[in-house]
Amino acid sequence: MTSLDTALTRDARVAVPLIGGAMFPCSNPELVAAVSEAGGIGIVQPLSMEYVHRRLLRDGLRLIRRLTQKPIGMNELIEQSSNLYLERMRRYVDIALEEGVTFFITSLGKPRWVVDRVALVRGVVYHDVTERKWAFKALDSGVRGLIAVNSRAGGHAGPKSAEQLMAELGDLDVPLVCAGGIGEAAEFVAALRMGYAGVQLGTRFIATTECTAHRDYKRAIVESDEDDIVLTERVTGVPLAVIRTPYVERVGTKAGPLARWLLRHRRTKHLMRTIYALRSAWRLRRSHFAGESSRDYWQAGRSVRGITSIEPAGEIVRRFAAAVGGANAPRSPAR
DSSP states (O other): OOOSOOHHHHHHTOSSOEEEOOOTTTOOHHHHHHHHHTTSEEEEOHHHHHHTSOOOHHHHHHHHHHHOOSOOEEEEEOOOSOHHHHHHHHHHHHHHHHTTOOEEEEESSOTHHHHHHHHTTTOEEEEEESSHHHHHHHHHTTOSEEEEEOTTOSBSOOSSOHHHHHHHHGGGOSOEEEESSOOSHHHHHHHHHHTOSEEEESHHHHSBSSOOSOHHHHHHHHHOOGGGEEEESTTTSSOEEEEOOHHHHHHOSSOOHHHHHHHHSHHHHHHHHHHHHHHHHHHHHHHHHOOTTOOSOOBOOGGGGGOOOOBOHHHHHHHHHHHHOSTTOOOOOOO
8 A cells, every 4th residue: 555654764864755856946945835835845956045045054954944943954966066065065064963953855966975975963964866886876875765866757867777777776675765756746646556666756846836936937837738839959958848838949959079079078078067067057047037038948848747736835735645645645734
């Protein structure tokens, strides 16, 4: 029988095995708090907090704490592109620990230093993976669980389906979280029945009342189908899932020949990624607030197929939990 009590709920200390995924630029404090307050766990994206929502990380965490006393988590993009960047990531982890965060999701790079820091407060680290070889590297660093990013995810999707990832990673004896393609409650239930310890939602939470993304961005998610999602190399240099718009069709989806050449060579790929990161941060921040006249990119995954309305984030969490049933399903507050 499918249950809401999983390894993820125990690790994250929450009632519903559902993660509100960290999103640049869409993870504003109010959205993170709403997911956690309803029983899931909202994840802070510190770069988004500081460079999009214009709050120092500590101030943003304290705002979230005023909105909910439930557990929250934080995401760390730990690729060592420079010593300055790595020092900033270390400072973010220290601030989060000082503010009581004990659940972390890491992406890219080797998470050993995060695991070691978080272990001091008996915290937990899960790591994003797209295939088995990256899972081994993460487990060698001591992570507790894996976020299995599949081919239906928004942002930087993986190459494999949720079913393929379960078959490939299911014997590793650690909690697996399904990330990608979850837009409606039935898909949440299906992931749990498949053996996942929980799911991570991103796109679904953009189309919410708490998210501060532009209304045109939200409407585009509601009105899109999965065939409207395309992969473009023109934002970060590697395939990024976005909604097909007239602008995307006009400029194309392939990186230029010079960019592709620079990304293939060890000595130049970090420089090229830094250039892309700066440019994409500016583009994605602008498109977060701009309407349909924007010449930019709206990130989204194939879960748009099941998203038909803009609604409160808490209602989504409660509806998903109710679909599982059982005594642990949280109830809506009395009115």
